Amino acid sequence: MGRGAGAEGSWPKTARAALSGAGGRGDGGGWDVTVGGFWCTARPSGAPPLPERGWQLRVSAAPAAGEAVLSAVVRVLAADPCGFRFAAGQECLSVLDSGTDEPGSTGAFITVHPADDAQFQRLAAELDRATAGLPGPVLPADRPYRAGSRVHYRYGAFAPPAEPGDDGEHRPVPRRPGGERGEDARGRSYRTPGRGRLPFGASGAEAVTAAGATAGATAGPGTAAGSGAAAAAARRRRGGALPAGRYAVTAVVRQCAQGGVFLGREASGGAEVVVKQARAHPAAGRAGADARDALRHEAALLARLAGQGVAPRAVELIEQEDSVFLVQERIAGQPLDGWVAARLRRDDGPGVDWAEAGPVAHGLLDLVERVHAQRLVLRGLSPGNVMVRPDGTLRLVGLGLAVETGRPAGPAGTPGYRAPEHGPGRLAPARSRVADPAVDLYALGGLLFLLATGHDPLLPEDLPRARPVPERLGRWLALAARTGGTARRLAPVVLGLRAEQPRQRWGTARVRAALREDSPGRTDATRPGGNPGTASRSDAAGPSAVPPRPRLGGPRRRPAPAPPAVRRSPSDTTGVSGA
Template sequence: MLLAGRYALTAAVRHDAEGGVFLGREVSSGAEVVVKQARAHTGVDRAGTDARDALRHEAALLARLAGQGLAPLAVELIEQEDSVFLVQERIAGQPLDDWVAARLRRDGRPDVDWAEAGPVAHGLLDLVEQVHAQGLVLRDLSPGNVMVRPDGTLRLAHLELAAETGRPAGSAGAPGYRAPEHGPGRLAAADRGRVAHPAVDLYALGGLLFLLATGHDPLLSEDLPRARPVAERLGRWLALAARTGGTARRLAPAILGLRAEHPRQRWGVARVRAALRDDLLVPPDGTGARRAPGYGTGAAGPPAFRPRLRHGGPRLRPDTTGPSGAARPAGTTGVSGA
């Protein structure tokens, strides 16, 4: 297919009733592009906007972030028949989940080696900080939306759900990365009262660091009888990974700080950086994190959870479900599909 006489579409990444995502190239220059399509009268929300409006919104945000090294360059917005097409730069590299999976397969570790994970962790902090400095909240920060380029730098892949800070915004986010205040099961009236807040991205950032530290998405079964608090279950999982994984030991305190259930208790980017700079570790024996100045309290509210584990085999098991929620043997690690 030739779009607007200029872009040859060569492969479909996704195609459904709302439109699709295609790979292609600009005919005259040969430059590789990604083309997103949105059809009329699909994806309509309560405000009456449809998928085309969402794609126009994404194009405007890409233009706003142009030149900052955060997201693809928007090449052209094309309106044709009942569809809108956004042509954007194609970013070479791998989605973060694929990047992690490849490294776990290579050496069999429970985490990505810190020599590689460290720059990515700091790159994630930079991405979130810079987006928030622009007055935006991503609202869908997940492994599939972060690209790791061949030189190790990061780029955001999709911005369709990003919103101005403080603007009304409905529930958004991938399972395991969606903040609890934006989770399912809320009343419609509460949904109308939600606004885009940076704390949502901080919670998702903790999930991405958890992926680097354990090789898993931070998905926990919600229907287990007498399930322990989420923070404790994540802490036990991290403590087990920290026994042999240096990255898990380095990142565990920051992950638990970012994953606080109450938004006001979540660590900010500056505090995460300070924890990494101070080399705040969870010891490999699983006895808990060394306490550094200020560690253990959120920005407001009660102290954040800090794992204190006893020695003794099975009692140290993390949550026994893998990324898909299916049961897996205690102590196994890796990425689904690895």
């Protein structure tokens, strides 16, 4: 989403029209309303400059209710003037609610800058009354005024001066009154300011504990509420802020406006679980679907795949207040990219040794075949969505993008593993507007490439002429095959699966046959003069593999440029990668 003037939406006109009726209620009798593309700022005319820091009020809204929330807020601020800013249009608000913007701004539609603590308290109560009943998300970086309120608050910098950083970019740096650098308490979760006065007359630990109890009631699991007696009291006040009171959350993996992912245990038996939360109203994607619908969809997929040895077991789906919680079995192990990175050794050539890579290659093929047998297309297959368990078996996690074969489905996938027909900015042909198993075959080829080379199949821009991607990957595989046994075995399969045309990609039957070959690289598709054929869609042939020692051009002793670096993840034993 651009931040330039062209990004302006329709809501600045709404604000100007509402403020124009304020008459003499604004300082100086008017308002200054300016638009900077994504954001619109309004200030009473003649108002003194804002302080560098203080308490802020932030109001959330669902995109469809944005104009109603803005109108309600403007009516309050016209009667009790102070500066505020808001997202300039519905598309801008959708970006905020999606959680793709900076973490501290996620879901924050309107930010109000009260002149002092007294106005802060007045406006908090008035804005809460004015927006009651209107839909909007919880802001994970802020504290709600009350459970279920659209009004939130935080303490931080209003408009600190910008200073150049190490990279030359100018960023706001808050300063204390004496001039020393100060802390701006922004981030992914609410942080109480050090020794600053707390709002609403609360003091010290009482305010922190009360705020923790409120957050637990609205944000679900994973909210820290202190320790010892204070934490126990907070848990009692929020009536067991855990899903259905049956699960104890032990760690927060991720939080955003849409919800979060948490680790936990069953309160009765102590079994480890993963808890996914989806809050009301934030859109799960550009189509505008509610995040709760997406989580219900994932729960249905897990139920459909139960007993197949493919994915975690769904324990239960819980509807609680404005959230949906999916409790599922926790898969111990590492995501595939971390597993690969831990086995790369410079002395043994590129990729993972075939003794370890071979079983994983067969396991990946098994997973894809079992999912396709259920007439499902994963659409999001990537290293982060494959867990390698301690016993070497594999499980898929994060199945929210999967849909039935043939159903309408837009572009999806991870760069390097996303099929070319789903590339960004590409006008999708008719065949890619429905879920097609060929996109999973392309991603499977990327996973096998990772095993063979230790790298994601990401290629830099090819200038001055763009060579075909299979040709470039073939050269990379041929180089890896000089010293890597896994690359020699998997090169024909990878190139067969990575064909740019979906109908030319190898089917799972052909992949399995190639993996069983005693002499990889000698199939019909790779023999000189061989005819790969395209007998059927499910077993179509891809491009031929490149021989182990291609003529790369230039002196043979000249080292080839290093491929792009692999994404080397640290070991992950949470079982929630890709969730």
